[in-house]
Each structure stands twice: as C-alpha cells, then as structure tokens.
Amino acid sequence: MLSKLLIAWSLVALCVIVHAMGMTASLRWLRHSTARVDTRFWFSTWLLVRISGWIILLHLVEIAIWALFYTLKHGMPDLQSALYFSAVTYTTTGYGDLLLPNEWRLVGGVEALTGILMCGWSTGFFVIVASKLYGARLETKQN
Numbered sequence: 001m002l003s004k005l006l007i008a009w010s011l012v013a014l015c016v017i018v019h020a021m022g023m024t025a026s027l028r029w030l031r032h033s034t035a036r037v038d039t040r041f042w043f044s045t046w047l048l049v050r051i052s053g054w055i056i057l058l059h060l061v062e063i064a065i066w067a068l069f070y071t072l073k074h075g076m077p078d079l080q081s082a083l084y085f086s087a088v089t090y091t092t093t094g095y096g097d098l099l100l101p102n103e104w105r106l107v108g109g110v111e112a113l114t115g116i117l118m119c120g121w122s123t124g125f126f127v128i129v130a131s132k133l134y135g136a137r138l139e140t141k142q143n
Helices: 002-034 041-072 079-090 102-142
Strands: none
Touching: 002 041, 002 102, 041 079, 041 102, 079 102
C-alpha cells in the first residue's frame, strides 16, 4: 500500500508541475496581453475564452498522465478506457461503470483529490483574471 501511495504522490507531483508550468505560461502571456488592456466587452470576453481553453487543455494533459499510468500498469484494458476512467475520476463525476483493480483503487482516490486541487487552483486563477479585467473596466468608467 505504501508503494502505491508513493506512486500516486509522484503522479500528483507531475500534475502540479504541469499545472504550474501552464499557469506560469498564462501569466507571462497575460502580462503581454493586459499591457494593452482594452475595456471593451469583446476583448475581455475573448481573453476569458482563451484562458478557459488553456486551463481545460492543462486539465486534459493531467488526465492523460493518469490514464497513461493506468494503461501501462494494466489498470484499464486500453487507453480509451483509461482516458474515460481518468476523466470521470479526475472530475469526481464517478460513474462507477469502470473500476480499477483492487490493488490500484487507492491511487484512483488520490487522482480525484488531485482533480479537486487542480480545479480549485484553476478557479482561483480564473477569478483573479476576471477580477482584473472587470476592475480595469470599472476604473475606466469611473474616470
């Protein structure tokens, strides 16, 4: 059991690294984009759409990391099933139609916790971006 938790922790660490790299890239891109902040509706909306797409891509990469692990360890019969299982687990939807072998079930629970943490991180980031955009719009209207 301890070895499985160590493996799960390693996968968590990999997801945190991917997410941190993605958020850092986003911040660099945003610094460049918001240097010319446009307070018009469509500029702000398009920026939020692009940020949303980037965040979802990061989550899909993280889901794929878990799925590749399940496939390599024969926890799922094929990559398609592993991707489906991982997406359902990471998002804590939990349909229960696919199950990991008993020896790997604790790892599945850690994936769900990882998904909660990464989604929370993404939500916080998105809220900060939206707040800055709407704050800039309010400042422009007040001046």
